[in-house]
Amino acid sequence: MEILRNGLCTRSPNHASSNAASIADSIPGYRPDIDGLRAVSVLAVLIFHAFPEVLTGGFVGVDVFFVISGYVITKHMLREIEAGTFSFFAFYGRRIRRIFPALLPVLVCIYGFGWFEMLPEEFKQLGLDIAGGAGSIANLVLWHEAGYFDVSAALKPLLHLWSLGVEEQFYLAWPILLLATVRSRNSAFWPIVVVGIGSFALNVVVVHHDTVEAFYSPWTRAWEPMLGAFLAYRHTTDGSTSASHANIKGILGLLALVVSFVFLTESFTFPGWWALVPTVGAYLVIDAGASQTFASRVLGWRPLVMIGLISYPLYLYHWPLLSALKISSGSVVPAAWRVVALLICFPLALVTYRYIETPIRKSRHPRLVVGILVLLMGGCGFAGYNAYQRGGLEFRMSHMVGAFADGVNFDRDKIWRRGECYLEGSDKSFSDSCVDAGSGPLVMLWGDSRSAALYPGLRSVSSARGVRLAQFSTSGCPPVFGGDPRCAQANARVIEIVKTTRPAIVLLTANWTTDRLQALSATVDALRAAGVGRIVLIGQVATWQSSLPKLYWLFWREHHEKMPARSFFELDPASRQYDRDGAAIAKQLDIEYFSAFDAMCNASGCVTRTGPGRGSIIMFDDSHLTPAGADVVANSLASRIFAQ
Known part of the structure; x- marks a missing residue:
């Protein structure tokens, strides 16, 4: 001023x-x-x-x-x-x-x-x-x-x-x-x-x-x-x-x-x-x-x-x-x-x-x-x-850093179906197009913006397996009841859609915290009452202490080489703890659990990119998957969930 x-x-x-x-x-x-x-x-x-x-x-x-x-x-x-x-x-x-x-x-x-x-x-x-x-x-x-x-x-x-x-x-x-x-x-x-x-x-x-x-x-x-x-x-x-x-x-x-x-x-x-x-x-x-x-x-x-x-x-x-x-x-x-x-x-x-x-x-x-x-x-x-x-x-900047930074430049609104199946800001209601037409088994993805980030990967694997896909994502709104009026309204609408579409599988994912995981009990009860046979909790993805593109730059500045394809550099330890908490909650609620953290990480580190060039970085910020990152998690999820 x-x-x-x-x-x-x-x-x-x-x-x-x-x-x-x-x-x-x-x-x-x-x-x-x-x-x-x-x-x-x-x-x-x-x-x-x-x-x-x-x-x-x-x-x-x-x-x-x-x-x-x-x-x-x-x-x-x-x-x-x-x-x-x-x-x-x-x-x-x-x-x-x-x-x-x-x-x-x-x-x-x-x-x-x-x-x-x-x-x-x-x-x-x-x-x-x-x-x-x-x-x-x-x-x-x-x-x-x-x-x-x-x-x-x-x-x-x-x-x-x-x-x-x-x-x-x-x-x-x-x-x-x-x-x-x-x-x-x-x-x-x-x-x-x-x-x-x-x-x-x-x-x-x-x-x-x-x-x-x-x-x-x-x-x-x-x-x-x-x-x-x-x-x-x-x-x-x-x-x-x-x-x-x-x-x-x-x-x-x-x-x-x-x-x-x-x-x-x-x-x-x-x-x-x-x-x-x-x-x-x-x-x-x-x-x-x-x-x-x-x-x-x-x-x-x-x-x-x-x-x-x-x-x-x-x-x-x-x-x-x-x-x-x-x-x-x-x-x-x-x-x-x-x-x-x-x-x-x-x-x-x-x-x-x-x-x-x-x-x-x-x-x-x-x-x-x-x-x-x-x-x-x-x-x-x-x-x-x-x-x-x-x-x-x-x-x-160096070509190396610029190339990996370019992975964040995808049309998020189009790929996530902003205003139709991903609601953000003033967006009011879901579109009928959020549920695939056809007669195959229906898999519903429900959650906050993390679910929207996962959607491109699930779109690819579901099409290849003849599975119909439904997406209902609302920014800042995990699939739990309560919260602010905007989230409550969106999640109540999803339950109504579940009752009419009767999906075979419902996938729940979000930016999980201990409180949100503990609030899942009412969600699971509502889904079971609506006739859902399989409920799968997708755990916390591996997250970082800063945006991954930024970490690429910081790593290059410190070591004068590009960040490895797998690394623990600036990994947020809280994501591992939330993954464990998610597994415990899923066991307590008697629902299936898929560890997105394990899909991304092994003893060598957590995946940071899927290839050597542009568009291969797996996150555009500290916790949201790019289409390349969504493919990594979705392929692992498909081999686990769709094979049953």
Whole structure:
């Protein structure tokens, strides 16, 4: 997010090390407590991203920044509108001179990192993220990318730019709307209230059926800067609050922020109603800070103010560094490395603030500076989009690594029958085509996305043996009862289909955990009640601690040779344990068991590829089979199951 230096004034302090008192003396209207609030918020975000178990609600620091931005920007605009000095060119020029200088080196550096460290598919996605960040639409790009197979957040170095996108869209739209509706500062009330209430209502409605949209959409986030805008309107029209009332507000606001940081977790439906806790807390703290209060004295503490001054570059640097560690290591990053990454951010942010941001903001040639910054940002966006359009620029890497990485580039939606027999996201119901026509014995495959990954292999072996095949796969939904409404509805429908189609064999497979395996009892009872004679539990496939294509790259980087066709390199030991658990559950339920783990692994290691060239890698991530991998498991399954 862009963290404004002090939007109540037109310039910023010269040095981050200047104390709050000297800044206040040199800049009329300066609020050191707002910089302190920025510091608290950015530190909460940093701690959460590095150690989420330590500060489970640290992510709400971003929501606090939205309120700050709404307050600072709106108060400045209302003053200029009243004085008749507001200029769109000057406003947007200031935004460019504040946002672009720190963002440009981040985009350039992460492009360079990706060039040397990322596989083609990863670099392709990074290119799109760079283009989105350069074009002020990072949140919209990430919203579009989000899905069941979206890569882990830790592997997206520019994921944090979503909040900057929301703020930039606010900066783009709000001045136009405000100037179009405001003839005096008093009339600002209605656009602020209408936009704020409308956005909050939309947020509450949307979050219950699409949390991704509620999180990334500017429409469901606009109410947060509008809350700050409403406070700015109040401060330009109302008198000051009494000292006693201001103290109470400040203390309540600080308590609300502490509660948010400590007690909120990612499991909460967010933003929704819960976002009111940190945002109202920020509102109260900013409101109280207009007077000399306990809260303003705490937040005006010199070290906090100093951190607040560099909070924007601090925010920009921290996540790419943490993500780069994860990408380079391919496994869990040690806590000590994460601490070092956070510590490095502070001198980087200080240097950026002192030697890049401040000179650019103070330039005597603002129009020239804006023009150069826009050209440079456009160049970054073009470079990123070019990498995306050209498939991640595979020529960067050795032919050996690129060839095996290519195994992930199959048409998953077509092969898995997305929207028909594999439901993901907003897909609603199964198609009639999910059950083969004909008169041969029917084998039904039921499970989550792991079953969809196995389907291409079963398709081949069933056709060769004259067996009909039915597929019912739903992302994130193992074949057990209960769970979220989407899974419950899909699985209930499968049982109804079982009753009418009466399959000879039902194959159950999923991303198994101990809890899911123990929940199979009700599923088995329902299948037996429907007349199914043979129920086969397919155990956990061998899984890896990172995506298999990435492990190929890491192995080559370490050993300067390609990963063996069978290997235990970075194999996830949990998959072996879940395989044993599955066998025990199958015995307990008196159903058949097929060990997918044993089909893939022997004393020499687990299979990583089926041949020497393109398309032979057996997994496209850490746990989902490619068509080549599906053939390995399905051939072993067929010889065991279909032979009986």
